[in-house]
Amino acid sequence: MSLSQDIPLSHSEESVSRWSKHDTSWMLSLFGTAVGAGILFLPINIGVGGFWSLVIMALMAGPMTFLAHRGLARFVLSSSKPDADFTDVVEEHFGASAGRLISLLYFLSIFPILLIYGVGLTNTVDSFIVNQLGMEAPSRVILSGVLVFAMIAIMMAGEKVMLRAFEVIVYPLAAILAGLSFYLIPNWQMPDLSTLPEWGSFSVTLWLAVPVTVFAFSHAAAISSFANAQRRHYGREAGQKSEQILKRTSVMLISFVLFFVFSCVLSLSPTQLLEAKAQNVSVLSYLANVHNSPFIVALGPLIAFIAISSSFLGHFMGARESLNGMLQKQFSLAPAKLDKLGIVFMFLAIWFAAVMNPSILGMMEALSGPVIAMILFIMPMLAVYKVESLKCYRGRFSTYFILLVGLLAVSAIVFSLF
Template identity: 75%
Template sequence: MSITQDIPLSNEGETLSSWNKHDTRWMLSLFGTAVGAGILFLPINIGAGGFWPLVVMALLAGPMTFIAHRGLARFVLSSANDKADFTDVVEEHFGRSAGVLISVLYFLSIFPILLIYGVGLTNTVDSFMVNQLGMVPPPRILLSGILVIGMVAIMLAGEKVMLKTFEVIVYPLAAILFGLSLYLMPHWQLPQWDVVPEFGELSLTLWLAVPVTVFAFSHAAAISSFAQAQRRHYGQQASGKSERILKRTSIMLISFVLLFVFSCVLSLSPEQLAEAKAQNVSVLSYLANIHDNPFIVLLGPFIAFIAITSSFLGHFLGARESFNGLVSKHTKLSEKSTDKLGIVLMIICIWFAAVMNPSILGMMEALSGPVIAMILFVMPVIAIYKVPAMKQYRGKVSNYFVLVVGLLAVSAILFNF
């Protein structure tokens, strides 16, 4: 069931090379889905391995991000059904049994992230009210309920409101990341260029850094709805337009996020990065502690709030669509009843997790991670060589590149787990 049906086909006079507000809003929504709270830990997770592994991963991040998400979008658009979502496409191409299994795993890879964001959003606002505003926050059950229902209300308002919300919150997020990157430049400590780790040590560091990089830039949860929206808006040009939007999204992600990562890593010593990793705090919290800068202290909660909000919206989009597709196809419930049931159940679960405030982040990331890697990197490549509708993509070097990255990500996550 498509949940973004309030923008009709309206591509009159537009060409494949043209760019318009529709494209910009989807680029921002995909950027916002990718830039979640994880970005605040990315400099520590990648930078702790040393400077040269960081350089290698920075070079690989762009191709990894663009090729993988392009493959998933192509997979969704390969259906013979113009209104097919991810659940429809996997059943069409892989059969009913395998399709149901993949769809269930897809939902379970997204939904735990929503629970994480429900907890994170509540904690961020509660901490801001106590420490920065000097207020007594309302009871946790009330605060979390207002925040969760508020986020879901944005999604229920439709695609236009959702895209406009992304447009409002992503610009300041990108601006603040850029501003912080510039602020840290005077504190840069240039690395020792001649100190190169041994091959075995470098290989191990890179292997374990692959999943961190993959999921820091992942916006897979929104790709199915994104692809459907382009098919509705552009018709036969959907594949080409999707690729163009995804390319600009990847460039925007790499530009802002990697500048932020390099600036943070170069302003901290290897010992400080190791200490921050041991303390399990975000890079902004650690920078605020060592610089004693009120500007960073105030910006930290704000960045966390808009990063979590933007990523919550994108992941809710994917979870809602996945739930609707699974339940409506395999029960007697109508699409409208399924949608209402899914929204109520997800609100209750996210709200409950936010109230209970469990320490489940690492476990959920470990459970979600391998499935996301399989769906984003491995499955589209398998489909290219199995599905006749995707045969034009066979024999490309990019297929083997993204397949290897996906397998490395899965194996590294399981190794860490």
């Protein structure tokens, strides 16, 4: 069962030119999916490469984000089946065997991130209870179970409830990011722009910054459900409307996140950025120590909780859809029953990970990175030259640009692993 089935078909005639509440809800959902807890490490991970690499990555972030997600949405919408999800589309275009392999890799690229968010959510709330509220640490088994169940219950309640939850979560997140960015302006230290970096080391720094930038703005996990929702809502105009929503999502992401990144980076010297990188702490934790600010200390857990919650919902959406697609290919049970079985499996797995609190989650995230890059950047562009309905996009600059960025991201991730 897909979340998009909650949308009534009667809306398919709605005007594409008019921006509706439905469009705003999905824009916020995609924004929330992209902005996870990783945003608290992003200023350090990008800023440590120097100011010029930060500027170049900032200029590339918008086109990379919009064009890549538009390509994936077009790929999902290219199916001849009106209700096809990601699993159906890859099988239709690449054959049964290759389709199942890609679908499995897609699920395995999203699912470890869900486990990471399950652990992160539990640790954030536990730390808040102990350090901010001054209470004893609750039972980890009960706390993690309640938190994971609450997140999944929102998704089980249907698309309208899920979209409403994103609205409740994302507005405060955007407001806090903007507020904190303005708060740091008096501490800005303008870098020395006269000194240009040496090209050899600078090019390697840029190369390794590509995957960091790609995943900081990635909302690929929600694109299949998003594209299907637009197809049911707008019918034949789904592609045009999807592009419009994705464009506004990208503008919102770039505006809020890059302002936050620049504000944090300009508030710290290059030496401090390297020190924060070595300590492996979030930028808010480091800023709180440097500026001795109780305001920043208080905001840290709140931003982490909101960001993890919103990104958890978006990634659960993608994992649920891809798991359902794979199960339906293997078993002849009713879709509703398979959906419930899949949700029970994911709940137990995320709960178990949250209780065990393993230290291998960073490696799991690193291994899922290349697959996400291949599915978001490379596969949709290869499909342009394989799928007849996508042939109108052949030879375009945007197609080659996204293919190049995908190859750079995958190679940089593989290089950093070894």
